[in-house]
Amino acid sequence: MEKPSRLLCSELCVQRRLFEVTLNRTALAWKDTEITKKHTGRAIYGAVKAGIHCVPVCEIIAVQEKEDDSPCKDTGKWQKVPPSPADSYQHAFTVFYVERMRQHCWRCSNVTFHCSEHSTCLLWVQTIREQLALLTNRPKNLLVYINPYGGKQRGKQIYDHKVSPIFSQASISTDVIVTERANHARDHLKMEADLKKYDGVVCVGGDGMFSEIMHGLVSRTQQEAGVDDNSTEETLMPCGLRIGIIPAGSTDCICYATVGSNDPVTSALHIVVGDSQPMDVCSVHNEDHFLRYSVSLLGYGFYGDVLTDSERKRWMGPARYDISGVKTFLSHRYYEGTVSFLPAEGNSGTPRDKMLCRSGCSICQQSSSDDLVSKNEDSVSDAECQDTWTVIRGKFLAINAASMSCACPRSPKGLSPSAHLADGSTDLILVRKCSRLNFLCHLLRHTNKKDQFDHSFVEVYRVKQFRFTPRYQECDSEVDLRESGATGKQFLSQICKEHRACGCMPSQSNWNCDGEILPHTAIQVRVHNQLIKLFARGIEEQPVFEDPFAHCAI
Numbered sequence: 001m002e003k004p005s006r007l008l009c010s011e012l013c014v015q016r017r018l019f020e021v022t023l024n025r026t027a028l029a030w031k032d033t034e035i036t037k038k039h040t041g042r043a044i045y046g047a048v049k050a051g052i053h054c055v056p057v058c059e060i061i062a063v064q065e066k067e068d069d070s071p072c073k074d075t076g077k078w079q080k081v082p083p084s085p086a087d088s089y090q091h092a093f094t095v096f097y098v099e100r101m102r103q104h105c106w107r108c109s110n111v112t113f114h115c116s117e118h119s120t121c122l123l124w125v126q127t128i129r130e131q132l133a134l135l136t137n138r139p140k141n142l143l144v145y146i147n148p149y150g151g152k153q154r155g156k157q158i159y160d161h162k163v164s165p166i167f168s169q170a171s172i173s174t175d176v177i178v179t180e181r182a183n184h185a186r187d188h189l190k191m192e193a194d195l196k197k198y199d200g201v202v203c204v205g206g207d208g209m210f211s212e213i214m215h216g217l218v219s220r221t222q223q224e225a226g227v228d229d230n231s232t233e234e235t236l237m238p239c240g241l242r243i244g245i246i247p248a249g250s251t252d253c254i255c256y257a258t259v260g261s262n263d264p265v266t267s268a269l270h271i272v273v274g275d276s277q278p279m280d281v282c283s284v285h286n287e288d289h290f291l292r293y294s295v296s297l298l299g300y301g302f303y304g305d306v307l308t309d310s311e312r313k314r315w316m317g318p319a320r321y322d323i324s325g326v327k328t329f330l331s332h333r334y335y336e337g338t339v340s341f342l343p344a345e346g347n348s349g350t351p352r353d354k355m356l357c358r359s360g361c362s363i364c365q366q367s368s369s370d371d372l373v374s375k376n377e378d379s380v381s382d383a384e385c386q387d388t389w390t391v392i393r394g395k396f397l398a399i400n401a402a403s404m405s406c407a408c409p410r411s412p413k414g415l416s417p418s419a420h421l422a423d424g425s426t427d428l429i430l431v432r433k434c435s436r437l438n439f440l441c442h443l444l445r446h447t448n449k450k451d452q453f454d455h456s457f458v459e460v461y462r463v464k465q466f467r468f469t470p471r472y473q474e475c476d477s478e479v480d481l482r483e484s485g486a487t488g489k490q491f492l493s494q495i496c497k498e499h500r501a502c503g504c505m506p507s508q509s510n511w512n513c514d515g516e517i518l519p520h521t522a523i524q525v526r527v528h529n530q531l532i533k534l535f536a537r538g539i540e541e542q543p544v545f546e547d548p549f550a551h552c553a554i
């Protein structure tokens, strides 16, 4: 690989030691001249590595000239150190850059370079700024929505103290709206916001707040493109603006599954460096009526019931999910119905393979190019392709569709650990009626390393469309009764008579759609490949040993 040519090379001082500092188009590197002199010309890698630092240009956040940084004017420590050649390095500039910490967290680190000439200092600041200006994927203007009541109600504080200073440092200008009611952000985005002014939208809150922003942006994009969102057949128009998530909610599973942590500073830094992660969106319809979009979990049965119960306990904050989770588990309700689905095609893998979706995921990249090819080959509807629907009837404790892993602190590998963020499919998980003990075992496996799908009562399918009809809506006698105009009382008493023999009640659950309860139980779901983009890059692989200086021309 050809090394990029050097833009600058100077001998500068860092913490009173001399360094050879170089800048090329891809990296800034500084090499301790004392350490490297001892090993002149010899590639004793470990020793040389000890004296070399390297930062990719795309991970530099900002550069600032440091005024009046003469060591002689400092008091305390500087004065006590004996005079050294470094004392003549009176001009300084500071480079702020991304540093990786544990568990996918990023921090803003900095290094100050001291120069002997003011002109050298200015040249370095100007040249680094020029290189940063070439990074066109970085946002300059952002529209920020803060939910002051999400999670532990710390959204405003988190933004003001942890995020806003990073945006200012990176010269990003912002228009900030603190929401005053539920759906304020969605409506503003859908109908009012002048989106031409911005390079992205930032959401400070939890999964619910993200959902509002995603709905606002997707709906606005469809409106402007003249796409009817009530139609289940139409191809939706992808959104142009990226969405950044500053986690300040109860679950934050979208942030966690796309960045690898729920740390606000990490998210702010992914926004600053202009990351881009495409993401699938499911549309959910009841007949020809659009209900909602979903990016994480569509859950009927267990997760629908947990959510329904937890909504009455909002005042408890994030703990409501644990209380409602235990209560729902103990109630052990099952639901009858029919699930039909169209399997995902091509090289999409299966929910039980171990191909985890990580930064630069090849399966997601492949799916976007497949999508382009199929669009160019003239859009033919699924029915015309004669895709065959698989139909499964049964009694289920839970029917879940995970369009992404849904990893979160509660379940670090998630509901479907191998689900992909942007492959155009969702993982359909059917948990059939089983004993309490078996179900508990399945649930607990979400929290440890064991395979939660390795049970006889669990089936998983990777699908691009699915439908669900609850039993009580498909039973002929019930349909007949409804159509005969029976009153509510007559209707219920007839159902009770019919079900007395089997000892069960035909109960119904609700769909949990990314944390919102849907008003219908019979639904049709279709995955739209890479409809939106986030300021994220997917979860980075844990560092394996690699030459960190491979891209440094030093």
Ligand SMILES: Nc1ncnc2c1ncn2[C@@H]1O[C@H](COP(=O)(O)OP(=O)(O)OP(=O)(O)O)[C@@H](O)[C@H]1O
Pocket: 146, 147, 148, 149, 150, 151, 152, 178, 179, 180, 181, 182, 183, 184, 204, 205, 206, 207, 208, 209, 210, 212, 248, 249, 250, 251, 252, 515
């Ligand atoms: N100013 C506001 N007042 C009341 N509700 C709001 C306001 N702004 C946003 N909301 C609503 O609050 C809900 C919860 O917000 P958010 O997702 O930020 O927090 P959360 O506690 O994590 O909730 P969730 O469990 O849904 O993730 C969202 O559905 C959003 O529509």
Ligand SMILES: CCCCCCCCCCCCC/C=C/[C@@H](O)[C@H](CO)NC(=O)CCCCC
Pocket: 207, 208, 251, 252, 253, 296, 297, 303, 306, 307, 321, 322, 325, 326, 329, 406, 408, 410, 411, 414, 415, 443, 444, 446, 447, 512, 513, 514, 515, 516
């Ligand atoms: C009895 C022991 C039980 C242990 C089970 C642990 C299983 C945890 C799986 C976690 C799955 C999270 C799925 C995320 C769904 C989000 O779109 C949604 C919105 O925030 N959250 C919920 O509905 C909140 C749902 C919270 C569920 C607990």
Ligand SMILES: [Ca+2]
Pocket: 280, 402, 403, 404, 419, 420, 421, 422, 423, 424, 425, 426
């Ligand atoms: Ca997916």
